[in-house]
Amino acid sequence: MIYTTRQIICFACLLAFSQIAHSAERPNVILITVDDLNDWIEPLGGHPNAKTPVINQFCKSAIVFRNAVCPAPVCGPSRSAFLSGFMPQHTGVYDNGTNMRDSPLVQENATLPEYFSRHGYYTLSTGKVFHSHRTPSGEDYGHWAFDNYFPDPLWDNPDPTQVTDSQANKINGKAPAPLTFDGKTTKGMLWGPTQDPDFENTKDYSKVRWANQYLSGDEPLQEPFFMAVGIYKPHVPWFVPQRFFDLHPLESVAAPYVNPSDLDDIKRANGQNVFKPMEDYQWVNSYGLERQAARAYLAAISEADLSLGILLDQLEKSKFADNTIVVIMGDHGWHLGEKLRYHKQTLWAEAVLTPLIVRTPAIKSAVAESSATGTTFCDNPVNLVDVFPTLIDLCGLEKKPNLDGSSFSGMLSDPAADTGSVAVTVSAKGTSVLSKRWHYIENRSKGHAELLSQEIYDRENDPYEEKNLIDSSDPEVRAAIATIRRHAPHEFAKSVEVKRKGKPGPKQLDDTIKRKRAHLQ
Template sequence: MCKNIKYIVCVLFLGTLSISAQEKQPNILFIAIDDMNDWTGFLGGHSEAITPNLDKIADKGINFANAHVSAPGCSPSRNSLLYGVEPFNSGLYPFYEHDIHKQLRKKYTTLPTLLKANGYNTFGSGKIHHGSSDDPNEWTDYYEPKNANKKFKDSEGYKRNAKHSFRPTLHPDEEHRDHQFANYGIEKLQEKHDKPFFLAVGIVKPHLPFDAPIRFFDKYPKEVDLENFKEDDLSDIPQAGKKLVKQGEFNQYKKDEAWGKIRRAYLASISWADYNIGRVLDALEASDYADNTVIVIWSDHGYHLGEKNTFKKFTLWEEATRVPFIIYDGRIKNQPQGRNYVEPVSLINVYKTIAEYTGVEVPEYVDGESLIPIIKDQTEQLTIPTITSWGRGNYAVRTKTHRYIRYYNGGEELYDHTADPNEWNNLAKDENQAELIKELKSHLPKNEHPMISDFVSPWSVEGADKAKYRGKNKK
């Protein structure tokens, strides 16, 4: 025991240790967004996008302005990020039924499970995994939303069916699920915590249906144009690429003259998502945890709203792979504003980044690398290239200046983003690009894990395994 002056020194020393421990294990606010592409103010994907809350946090933190997903679909993207393994190393290329997680957890450790096992309380709401979030080893508590009947202003918007709905809603905010998910996060931030916490808030919009409160529709014109469009965009695309295109939906919306309404609804859903994210961020700022919380905001993939004559995701082009990705460390004061990191970054790096923030050792199998060196110094470069997979054998390699796509059957695409940011001109057959293609091709996976077939959703199988599942369980 410490006595007299020794006691004072001992208390100061222990206090220093306590502060250091707290700094080593910050709280993590983990905000997952579903289907949000670059149509935000801070990414500039569409000039009419209204996202003040995301713009504000992007300006305060690090905006990874060239961030890309491991896969352009909810299930493989989230599996990759939360289990920390690239699809070509796990075999989890397509979508899976929710029971797959029981099997995966025998082999891999999810990010929240890792943190919970290392002293964190883990709280979750909304869509974090693509599937069940009821594992007690993973979550200290997980919110179950309340159902409510939707009310629409039927004189506006467009509807094909319940899922493909693009309409303004009239029921109260609190009856929308995203409002409930954000409320749960706000409540947790207002509570007292005796342990560091990992708080995951899954915002479902702008995922289909594109329904949102009417005041967010009112922010936009009745019809929203696509600012960059080329009618014959598919003319120089190899057949394997064309087969990924949802041209039936594209043509249906064109026939119905609905595209302007659909884009308006998508932007309204983005603004509604931004509003709920802002509510959570404001609650953090007003809480006792603002100075000891790292914020990580990401979307699971991008979205096509007519580019490449397609709708939704499920391609290897820029609109399907590029996403919002922001990190802000509230412990660092007087941070410079407006920091944009423009080198390509993959979301596979989220696992190791959060692990380093929290001082937790990761399993040996985890892919990627920590982004903390980049956050400290934006001149730093990653050593691992940014790769997106969509089916075994289908890959895109993204550099700062180019996108290279190679399909399972040898089809290729190459785009120069310095001259062609819309990816309108495929340069793969240009003999002058042969050396560049050779270099980019060298980054493709040398070994591909066979596709996991247990619990697979057949409609989502692409690439080298598609023929086996062709015609099954179409979606």
């Protein structure tokens, strides 16, 4: 009998999960977060000019989730959610200014790395994994959650003669003709080549180099270990060595598809549009920089891809190669002009969806033994908050039943099975519920008190989410709305008060925090 790749993976994973329960040897874990990464990677096909050979090759021995959503469409709340295991509506962490340590729920529960440390894992990390916050005693990087943490600056210095900057109103280092609106009102679009052209001198390279010291054996690394590595690109500013811009010649880069009237069918009760074009979109559009912006984002992704390659190559050369779970994921998506905006912080698909790629030793072994060369996808919606309970499952740790997420380990063993799952995203001003076919959105006032508008899109027939069907009389649409809206949360914890303001201080570990949290499970 000839088996398909999915069947081979299914058999191998079921056997592996059974063996974990009876084995003292637990798998190691490497969790890699890639900041602001949307679907512009080769396996997901979000942009025709994406060049991510490392990710593409890795995905051939992994499960790729095509409908993974972020818990929140901005860095701090999303990371707080998947690292704590609790959604924003329960922690009260809705924006980047809020430190998750100030949430009563987080104060009573161990975070993902802390939980693994309590259960015998050595934990180490570098880069942006937790969101950072300024405190009177110095920067809080989330270093308190790890046994070993290496701090390092996030972005690289640009060549000032070639910088494009919406706030300074410069293109390639020069001031263009004045705009009809003040460029300083933009959130900030920045890109350009770095002053130092060497990739080996970039900040992301220094982070993977630090991690590789442990994988290579140059630094002692006890097993089992939980390693978290934060790759900062393609977060803005898109300052990358010129070689990565050269990978994407401007004349060959396609500008993202944009519908100029895309916001006109999202109305308040009084008939007014809920949304308007973002200033950054107006700035880019005014100067015709759509392809330049797309090129810069693609270049930043290509740099992140090479950084991943340095880390994954060392893993394959190490003694840990065949007993390590690897998770590669974004923290949320990113707009490149779609819905007349750039950046994130929306509930549309561009910001909500983000890559999630999982490889277990069983999946890797099954693919190696088969002759298959393709990528295995799972289309069931999942949430990044599900990573915490899934890793608990895969590593055979004691269950933590109060987590918001659900383990998707069963999807890894049978990725083609339709689970009927939905995935929820919560922002400071609304919620999103995504199923395989439908995407439902509630736009609310700040504090979630007032429902301003609703949206629903048929993703199967409207992949760009251009036609809001909320007022449709079609029985199929009305049934979908009635079913999916039940999953939208309507009770929200009060936003956590920002308590720890202060000037930047020394990069020091805070052992006091570790002692206070040492008892948490």
